[in-house]
Amino acid sequence: xxALVIAEHDGRTLHRATLHTVGAASACACGIxxxxxxxxxxxxxxxxxxxxxxxxxxxxxxEHLGDGVAENLAPQIVALAxxxxxxxxxxxxxxxxxxxxxxxxxxxxxxxxxxxxLAPDTFRRPIYAGSAVAxxxxxxxxxxxxxxxxxxxPAAASGAHADIERVTVTADSGLTQLLxxxxxxxxxxxxxxxxxxxxxxxxxxxxENFESLLGPLAKSLGAALGASRAAVDAGYAPNExxxxxxxxxxxxxxxxxxxxxxxxxxxxxxxxxxxxxxxNQDADAPIFGVADFGxxxxxxxxxxxxxxxxxxxx
Amino acid sequence: xxxxxxxKRVADSNVKVRVRDDESGVELAGVRMGINPFDEVAVExxxxxxxxxxxxxxxxxxCGAAACGDALRTAMAMGADRGVLVETDLGFDLLPLxxxxxLLAVIRREQAQLVLxxxxxxxxxxxxxxxxxxxxxxWPQATFASGVEIAGGRARVRREIDGGSExxxxxxxxxxxxDLRLNEPRYVTLPNLMKARKKALATLRPAELGVExxxxxxxxRVTEPAPRAEGVRVADAAALIxxxxxxxxx
Ligand SMILES: Cc1cc2nc3c(=O)[nH]c(=O)nc-3n(C[C@H](O)[C@H](O)[C@H](O)COP(=O)(O)OP(=O)(O)OC[C@H]3O[C@@H](n4cnc5c(N)ncnc54)[C@H](O)[C@@H]3O)c2cc1C
Ligand SMILES: Nc1ncnc2c1ncn2[C@@H]1O[C@H](COP(=O)(O)O)[C@@H](O)[C@H]1O
Numbered sequence: 001x002x003a004l005v006i007a008e009h010d011g012r013t014l015h016r017a018t019l020h021t022v023g024a025a026s027a028c029a030c031g032i033x034x035x036x037x038x039x040x041x042x043x044x045x046x047x048x049x050x051x052x053x054x055x056x057x058x059x060x061x062x063e064h065l066g067d068g069v070a071e072n073l074a075p076q077i078v079a080l081a082x083x084x085x086x087x088x089x090x091x092x093x094x095x096x097x098x099x100x101x102x103x104x105x106x107x108x109x110x111x112x113x114x115x116x117x118l119a120p121d122t123f124r125r126p127i128y129a130g131s132a133v134a135x136x137x138x139x140x141x142x143x144x145x146x147x148x149x150x151x152x153x154p155a156a157a158s159g160a161h162a163d164i165e166r167v168t169v170t171a172d173s174g175l176t177q178l179l180x181x182x183x184x185x186x187x188x189x190x191x192x193x194x195x196x197x198x199x200x201x202x203x204x205x206x207x208e209n210f211e212s213l214l215g216p217l218a219k220s221l222g223a224a225l226g227a228s229r230a231a232v233d234a235g236y237a238p239n240e241x242x243x244x245x246x247x248x249x250x251x252x253x254x255x256x257x258x259x260x261x262x263x264x265x266x267x268x269x270x271x272x273x274x275x276x277x278x279x280n281q282d283a284d285a286p287i288f289g290v291a292d293f294g295x296x297x298x299x300x301x302x303x304x305x306x307x308x309x310x311x312x313x314x
Numbered sequence: 315x316x317x318x319x320x321x322k323r324v325a326d327s328n329v330k331v332r333v334r335d336d337e338s339g340v341e342l343a344g345v346r347m348g349i350n351p352f353d354e355v356a357v358e359x360x361x362x363x364x365x366x367x368x369x370x371x372x373x374x375x376x377c378g379a380a381a382c383g384d385a386l387r388t389a390m391a392m393g394a395d396r397g398v399l400v401e402t403d404l405g406f407d408l409l410p411l412x413x414x415x416x417l418l419a420v421i422r423r424e425q426a427q428l429v430l431x432x433x434x435x436x437x438x439x440x441x442x443x444x445x446x447x448x449x450x451x452x453w454p455q456a457t458f459a460s461g462v463e464i465a466g467g468r469a470r471v472r473r474e475i476d477g478g479s480e481x482x483x484x485x486x487x488x489x490x491x492x493d494l495r496l497n498e499p500r501y502v503t504l505p506n507l508m509k510a511r512k513k514a515l516a517t518l519r520p521a522e523l524g525v526e527x528x529x530x531x532x533x534x535r536v537t538e539p540a541p542r543a544e545g546v547r548v549a550d551a552a553a554l555i556x557x558x559x560x561x562x563x564x
Contacts, residue, residue, distance in 0.1 A: 069482075070445065070448075070455055070457075071448075071454055071455065074449065092476050093458065093474070093475040093476045094475070094476070096441050096445075096457070097445065097455075097457050097458075098445075099445075100410065100441070100442035100443075100444075100445035100446045100449070101445045101446065101448060101449040101455065102449075103411065103442070103446065104411060104414060104445070104446035104447075104449035104450055105449050107411075108411070108530065109409050109410070109411045109530040109531050110410070110411075110440075110442050110446075111531070112439065112440045112441060112442060113439065122534070126439065126539065127340075127437065127438055127439055127536070128325070128331050128340060128436070128437055128439070129327075129436065129439065130539055131330060131331050131333075131340070131539070132331065132333050132340050132536050132537065132538065132539065133536070133537050133538070133539050134533050134535075134536050135533070135534045135535045135536075135537070136531055136532065136533050136534065137531065137532045137534055138530070138531055139529060139530050139531060139532065140530055140531075173454075175453075175454040175484055175485065176454045176455075176456075176482050176483070176484040177482065177483045177484070178480060178481075178482055179470070179480075179481040179482065179483050180480065180481045181475075181478065181479075181480040181481075182478045182479055182480070183477050183478035184477050184478050190477060191476075191477070192476060192477075196562070221558070221562070229494075233495075239460070239474060239479070239495060240474070240475075240476070240477050240478050240479070245436070245439070246433075246434075246493070246494055248476065253561065253562075253564075254558065254561055254562065256558075264330060265327070271542065275557075275561050276542075276545075277554060277557065277558065279554075288545065288547075290542050290545075291545045292542075292543070292545045292546070293545060293546060293547075293548050293554060293557045294545055294546070294547050294548070295547070295548050295550070295551065295553075295554050296547065297550070297551070301551075302550070302551040302554070305551040305552075305555075306551055306554065306555060306558075309555045310555075310558070310559070310562075
């Protein structure tokens with residue numbers, strides 16, 4: 001039986017996390033179908049049909065599916081579930097919200113945040129904020145899984161010509177209404193998919209410092225901005241920038257940690273980055289335990305010099 | 315409105331747990347245990363509603379071994395009215411699906427109108443139980459809540475999503491899972507801990523709730539994460555610039 005990947009999208013484009021999820025699905029099953037559920041999202045279905053490895057796109061289109069509300073999406077997925085050995089979604093806020101609801105309706109467990117597929121029923125996943133890794137075997141007939149994108153190579157965005165099948169839409173639950181959605185619509189790359197992330201911690205001391213020191217550095221590196229929880233709680237940075245166990249989990253090519261001590265909950269969100277650079281004035285800060293390159297210095301002395309030395313990418 | 319709060323007893327989040335040599339799990343013997351940080355936030359929210367007259371009663375529930383009753387005492391010291399311990403001894407891991415089924419039975423018994431949980435337990439990091447419970451109840455769900463207002467039989471919930479936040483409106487009864495930013499939990503004082511000892515704590519078995527649980531998942535082993543290669547210290551900003559330039563030119 002094939003695997004079903006639940007597409008994450010905003011009605012216009014497929015979210016990159018979906019491609020990583022397809023990468024994981026290809027290690028689980030022979031054949032991958034993708035569900036694109038939404039409203040007026042034929043463009044996304046067409047994009048999904050080009051993703052390498054996807055042989056069929058199921059397109060469910062209705063107004064009540066437009067906001068990605070779990071109460072409407074879960075029954076839609078359940079209605080299609082019988083044909084699949086695996087149901088996978090990104091371990092993003094979207095997947096984490098919807099997929100456990102699907103699993104419970106199917107009376108099966110969900111396996112969260114897998115980082116490895118050892119066999120079609122056997123997976124590895126971090127526990128205790130990444131202090132340990134559990135190898136688990138699912139005993140249910142259908143494996144319902146959320147995938148940590150950074151652990152899997154993305155499928156190519158083009159190359160396939162999958163069939164698109166319009167599927168019957170399940171009823172509107174009428175339960176939950178989306179009133180508003182505020183997205184961090186800056187010009188910077190998106191935190192979850194940026195090649196470089198510059199993150200600041202409590203060491204920045206104020207919101208003004210955070211902006212005036214890290215803003216130019218991120219700009220010159222073409223980086224997304226991230227933050228520790230302490231920096232977010234102190235109001236230096238908005239909460240959608242938080243990296244860690246409770247925030248975003250990122251694994252960019254380069255992660256620059258500035259004035260961050262490196263608490264286990266922060267490391268949980270970034271320690272799989274390819275290259276980690278840390279600047280901290282405390283030589284014993286735990287962040288240096290995961291940093292490939294560490295500079296023990298006062299950030300106020302060194303960050304301005306860093307920012308000025310990279311030609312701003314176009 | 316009766317509010318039910320699910321609390322889990324977990325290893326203190328400041329403790330760095332160690333993996334057992336035989337890879338059977340993490341070593342919890344001698345480790346300080348406490349209430350899951352997200353559940354503390356959930357309890358705080360429920361107690362504030364009680365204080366504001368929005369909630370009439372706050373019942374805290376936990377599932378697990380007898381020792382998990384500690385988490386209920388903490389929740390009651392924070393202001394929950396009474397506790398229910400669903401004592402389990404399964405011979406296999408207690409998973410979010412199991413907990414959701416047990417909570418479902420307790421909620422049916424208690425006729426609660428609102429259920430609060432933490433968004434995730436910091437031991438298994440599953441982030442599932444609230445969503446599963448909402449599915450089993452057929453109720454709306456608001457996960458990762460950072461702000462909740464109750465009025466006119468509805469909940470208005472601000473929730474954290476990737477790259478921003480959104481606001482949902484839903485009819486009660488509903489299930490809400492708390493993010494850390496929902497509030498700042500109060501400290502538990504010794505006098506309140508003493509008072510909590512006098513509050514009612516009922517112990518139930520899954521069978522008394524009419525719930526039968528089966529094994530769905532096996533943990534084959536638990537290992538240390540792969541270590542990162544030893545890093546180097548650079549002397550100054552210039553050296554760091556060289557490193558970054560070399561990496562970005564790849
Ligand atoms: C359940 C739970 C979940 C959590 N989830 C997260 C999470 O998702 N993400 C997260 O980040 N945290 C999380 N935390 C919080 C975490 O435990 C830490 O409190 C937090 O990461 C600390 O942030 P920080 O490193 O910015 O601050 P601090 O620990 O205060 O560190 C500040 C650092 O800045 C350095 N510094 C100060 N001034 C300078 C200077 N002038 N130049 C250079 N260096 C300087 C200091 O040496 C210090 O190392 C969580 C905690 C709990 C309990
Ligand atoms: N054994 C348990 N007893 C009571 N509540 C639990 C238990 N396990 C999980 N929960 C609740 O479900 C939330 C999410 O847990 P999890 O899905 O395991 O990450 C926790 O924050 C608790 O509120």
